[in-house]
Amino acid sequence: MILNGNIVRLRPLVEDDAEITLRWRQSDRARFLKRTPKTVQQQREWIVSRATLGDLNFVIEYLGTPVGAISIVDINREYRRCEMGRELIGEREIAGTAPVVWETELLLCDYIFGELGMHQIHGDVMVENTGMIKVRMYLGYHQDGILRDFYVYDGVYKDTVLLSLMDSEYQSVCRPTLKRLIDFCS
Secondary structure, three states, X not given: OOEEOOOEEEEEOOHHHHHHHHHHHOOHHXXXXXXXXXXXXXXXXXXXHHHHOOOEEEEEEEOOEEEEEEEEEEEEOOOOEEXXXXXXXXXXXXXXXXXXXXXXXXXXXXXHHHHOOOOEEEEEEEOOOHHHHHHHHHOOOEEEEEEEEEEXXXXXXXXXXXXXXXXXXXXXXXXXXXXXXXXXXX
């Protein structure tokens, strides 16, 4: 499945994206993402394994050029919830000041709440990633708690902040805010 916006296209992540996505994951911009694959082959294997789990992993294209990635994981149709994660703009110099992140969020949330019929998006953000936590709160997400020592990151235990967004909050707060941000940045 492909999701198209005005300047952003979200297309499925495929094995051939292993080299570029590994480069993104190893960059300083990905310092708050979980570190797993170390080689292109391990990244290929990771891509294949994620697809078999039912995850929806996308490459973010800006004006036809791959610039990042984002995912929908842990899709639970019974409880109508999922997690949006692995959001990373790996080619910041190409995306520049264009509203790539905002349009990506809009496309994905519209799909999650509209097409998939989810009631809730949830996720966690490492406590040190204060920028992402502030953005999520600005967009209308709620902080649901903190899991202490939840991840081991570079050999150190790290806390993570739990966040969620309900479908009604998306419609009343998040979606209008994303539209304003897109308009402002365009």
